[in-house]
Amino acid sequence: MMSTPSNNHSGVSVEVRGLRRSFNNQEVLKGLDLVVRPGEIFVIMGPSGSGKSVLLRHIIGLEAPNAGEILINGESIQTPGVMNKYRMAMVFQSGALFNSLTVGENVGIYLTEHHLRPPEEITRIVAEKLETVGLKGTESKLPSELSGGMKKRVAIARALVIEPQLILYDEPTSELDPISAVVIAEEIFELNRRIGVTSLVVSHDRDLAFGIAHRIAVINEGEIIAIGSPDEVKRSSHPVIRNFLHADFKPQ
Amino acid sequence: MFQNIGEMVLLFWHTLLALPLMWRQRDKVFDQFYEIGNASLLMVCVLSFFIGGVLALQTGPTLVERGLHNYVGGLVGFSMAKELAPIMMAILIAGRIGSAMAAEIGSMRVYQEIDALQTMNINPVHYLVLPRLVAIAFALPMLVVFSILVGWLGGAVVASATSQIDITMQAFFVSMRDAVKLEDVANGVFKGFCFAWIVGVVSCHQGLVTRGGPRGIGRSVTKAVVNSIILIVVFDYVLTRILLK
Numbered sequence: 001m002m003s004t005p006s007n008n009h010s011g012v013s014v015e016v017r018g019l020r021r022s023f024n025n026q027e028v029l030k031g032l033d034l035v036v037r038p039g040e041i042f043v044i045m046g047p048s049g050s051g052k053s054v055l056l057r058h059i060i061g062l063e064a065p066n067a068g069e070i071l072i073n074g075e076s077i078q079t080p081g082v083m084n085k086y087r088m089a090m091v092f093q094s095g096a097l098f099n100s101l102t103v104g105e106n107v108g109i110y111l112t113e114h115h116l117r118p119p120e121e122i123t124r125i126v127a128e129k130l131e132t133v134g135l136k137g138t139e140s141k142l143p144s145e146l147s148g149g150m151k152k153r154v155a156i157a158r159a160l161v162i163e164p165q166l167i168l169y170d171e172p173t174s175e176l177d178p179i180s181a182v183v184i185a186e187e188i189f190e191l192n193r194r195i196g197v198t199s200l201v202v203s204h205d206r207d208l209a210f211g212i213a214h215r216i217a218v219i220n221e222g223e224i225i226a227i228g229s230p231d232e233v234k235r236s237s238h239p240v241i242r243n244f245l246h247a248d249f250k251p252q
Numbered sequence: 253m254f255q256n257i258g259e260m261v262l263l264f265w266h267t268l269l270a271l272p273l274m275w276r277q278r279d280k281v282f283d284q285f286y287e288i289g290n291a292s293l294l295m296v297c298v299l300s301f302f303i304g305g306v307l308a309l310q311t312g313p314t315l316v317e318r319g320l321h322n323y324v325g326g327l328v329g330f331s332m333a334k335e336l337a338p339i340m341m342a343i344l345i346a347g348r349i350g351s352a353m354a355a356e357i358g359s360m361r362v363y364q365e366i367d368a369l370q371t372m373n374i375n376p377v378h379y380l381v382l383p384r385l386v387a388i389a390f391a392l393p394m395l396v397v398f399s400i401l402v403g404w405l406g407g408a409v410v411a412s413a414t415s416q417i418d419i420t421m422q423a424f425f426v427s428m429r430d431a432v433k434l435e436d437v438a439n440g441v442f443k444g445f446c447f448a449w450i451v452g453v454v455s456c457h458q459g460l461v462t463r464g465g466p467r468g469i470g471r472s473v474t475k476a477v478v479n480s481i482i483l484i485v486v487f488d489y490v491l492t493r494i495l496l497k
């Protein structure tokens with residue numbers, strides 16, 4: 001049950017095959033196929049309600065598909081033990097911080113609960129990760145005392161502590177001001193460069209997506225309508241993608 | 253309610269299997285234990301004192317009228333130890349602690365905190381359910397003992413202070429000593445121990461299966477308390493029947 005720390009810092013590959021999922025007769029994922037290579041930053045874009053969060057929940061094993069399968073490093077996540085073999089982290093769209101715990105306890109919980117480090121060292125790591133996301137000295141605050149964007153950054157710090165081989169970000173910059181958004185984008189990039197973590201980023205943020213992605217997939221109504229390098233996606237002629245990439249507010 | 257019994261038994265079983273991990277969770281067990289004591293001690297005192305008192309008041313005059321002075325202490329002591337203390341404490345704890353467990357775990361479910369635990373490979377049964385069940389399984393029997401003692405005291409005070417009964421405290425306790433055996437107290441404590449598991453399992457289970465938003469949490473809390481009380485009363489009968497010699 002316990003994951004042990006390992007020195008293997010290389011990212012894992014993720015393969016989604018024919019993934020289908022319905023909620024109350026509404027088909028949300030209509031047969032998705034995609035391959036994310038080890039160490040890649042893979043951005044998933046798409047309109048609201050297109051099934052991006054649902055896809056991430058399947059990849060991290062919180063939901064079971066109606067059909068299709070998900071492979072991590074070639075092994076199905078349904079196989080017992082596979083999910084425990086790799087360190088994975090997810091930054092939820094809502095943050096999903098533990099509201100009864102302080103910020104410090106939230107960030108350190110993975111190390112504390114798995115008894116991976118002595119308490120003093122956990123305190124040090126927590127302080128370091130909080131500083132990384134620009135929240136130095138907030139250890140003793142409660143999540144209810146933070147703004148939406150601060151919660152998101154704590155959630156990112158909590159994921160960083162895991163030193164994962166696969167990290168899923170659900171709209172990491174959606175509630176942040178442009179400057180914090182750049183800081184987070186840099187951190188996602190830096191983490192990927194430093195430990196080679198495979199990063200799946202769901203985002204509406206065009207700057208973030210085109211700034212950090214190795215490859216991009218666009219998903220619309222539960223189907224992938226484009227997949228490729230940022231340039232390839234930019235050149236796509238699909239009307240939804242054109243709208244999505246060029247939507248601008250134009251006063252009449 | 254009954255379609256969930258299987259799930260509850262399963263949750264109980266998983267918790268039992270996790271008991272060897274309790275040492276790792278000892279801080280959380282102590283937190284919960286403290287929480288339970290802190291939340292209920294004063295209420296337990298007031299409730300038990302008056303229940304013991306009213307028991308003496310209801311039975312005392314009739315017994316004394318028939319010349320059965322020697323039985324007042326025994327009757328109060330016996331009823332308190334074998335029946336009233338365990339069932340009252342269990343119902344009190346269902347309302348005070350079971351509701352809090354269902355609300356806390358339920359809100360963690362609704363706000364995806366339990367999902368977050370799972371993505372970090374932290375088993376919600378080990379992290380949330382185990383410490384709560386262990387704490388309540390220790391706390392409730394202790395509260396029962398405490399309640400029995402306070403109830404006896406309440407009975408004695410009322411018996412000596414009411415003119416229609418008029419038994420000295422000393423006489424009250426002497427008659428009690430003749431009637432109530434240690435076994436009877438153990439009997440009540442054992443019932444408390446069993447009820448503790450019922451309250452804990454039902455409430456944690458309701459919390460874990462919470463769906464929807466704040467209204468879902470409210471529904472879970474109500475169900476946790478009501479289902480706990482129903483099961484407590486039914487099991488009280490069953491246990492009494494089994495323990496009857």
Ligand SMILES: Nc1ncnc2c1ncn2[C@@H]1O[C@H](COP(=O)(O)OP(=O)(O)OP(=O)(O)O)[C@@H](O)[C@H]1O
Pocket residue numbers: 023024028046047048049050051052053054055093
């Ligand atoms: N647990 C659920 N029960 C029922 N329907 C659900 C559930 N989760 C998601 N859905 C439905 O699935 C669809 C896709 O939801 P999802 O959260 O994946 O959208 P999204 O692409 O992440 O959108 P956004 O960008 O707004 O976050 C929605 O229509 C939603 O109503």
Ligand SMILES: [Mg+2]
Pocket residue numbers: 052053054093170
């Ligand atoms: Mg979403």
